Amino acid sequence: MPPENCSTCAFLCLVHRGNFAHSYIASPPALPIFHGGHEEDTEPFTSEWRAPTLPAGSSSCPGVDLAPVLLIPEGDIHRKRMEKDLNELQALIEAHFENRKKEEEELIFLKDRIEQRRAERAEQQRIRSEREKERQARVAEEKARKEEEEARKKAEEEARKKKAFSNMLHFGGYLQKTEKKSGKKQTEREKKKKILSERRRPLNIDHLSEDKLRDKAMDLWQSIYDLEAEKFDLQDKFKRQKYEPMLLCFPSSSKAARGKSMVGGRWK
Structure with missing residues (x-):
């Protein structure tokens, strides 16, 4: 087999398998063109590809099937690459917006939690202030009740003292009247009551503490x-x-009783 036919078959095999199609398309070499079994001058590679013409009698190359060999234009590769880049960019944009949506949802959730917590704190503060007001009101009411109770007790004590003093005055007048009627005996009784009234001093315990x-x-x-x-x-x-005079009289009588003796069945 001529060497030019071998190089052509190798090139077709590589294109068929697609091992280095991209590198070959990026920088295509100049291919020889055969006409009638003679090699002519090489031509520059263009975007319009043409299948090389094989020399006569070389169609029987073993192991080479030229039917599936397709020539892909450069515009299709660029379009596919652009479509791939566009798809990747679209995927990145979708992922970005998805992440941004999640972040916005998390931010809204955090704002809702902050507002809820703020409302709970305000409610707790309101309840605490209401309880404090109720406690102060109870303390003031208890203080007013105690003051009123103390004032009532003090007024009752003053009224009792005044009543007792007026009774004593009336009783003194009554004693004077009875003294004039009864004479000296009533006067002694009056003196006794006067002495007792002087001894019985009034209790002044309003200002004392519990101890x-x-x-x-x-x-x-x-x-x-x-x-x-x-x-x-x-x-x-x-x-x-009272009983000492009687006891003093008993010994003499008992002694006289002991002095008597019984003689001949009779007392002497």
Whole structure:
């Protein structure tokens, strides 16, 4: 086989397989053109491709099938490349807008959460302020109630004192009248009551605190206890003084009874 036929067959095989079609199209070499078995001058490669003409008698190249060999114009490759780039750009744009949509949704969600949290804080602050107002109102009401109760007790105490004082005045007048009627005995009784009224001092406990009131109550209890003990001692002393004359008389009578003896069945 001539060498030119071998190079032509190799070129056709490579184009058929498509191993370096892109590089070949980018920088196509000059191909020899055969006419009648003679090689002529080479021509520059153009966009309009032509299948090389094989020399006569070379159609029986073993292993080469020239039927599927297609020549692709350069414009189709450029168009396909542009379509590919356009598809990639479209995919990038769609991905960008998808990410931007997700970010906007997240931003809206965060804004909603912030607004919700702000509303919750405002509601909590409102509830807290209302509770504080209610507490202050209760404290003021309790304070007013205590002051009113203290004023009422003080007024009742003053009224009781005035009533007691007026009763004492009326009782004093009554005693004076009875003294004129009853004479000296009534006068002694009046003196006794006067002394007792002087001893019984009025209790001034309005200004005392709870601890001082407790101490005052203990003092009064101790005074009552001492008076009861003194009363018991006086009663016992009075009883002894009452029965002592009788006891003094009993020994003489008992001695006279012991002096008698029984003689002959009779007392002497």
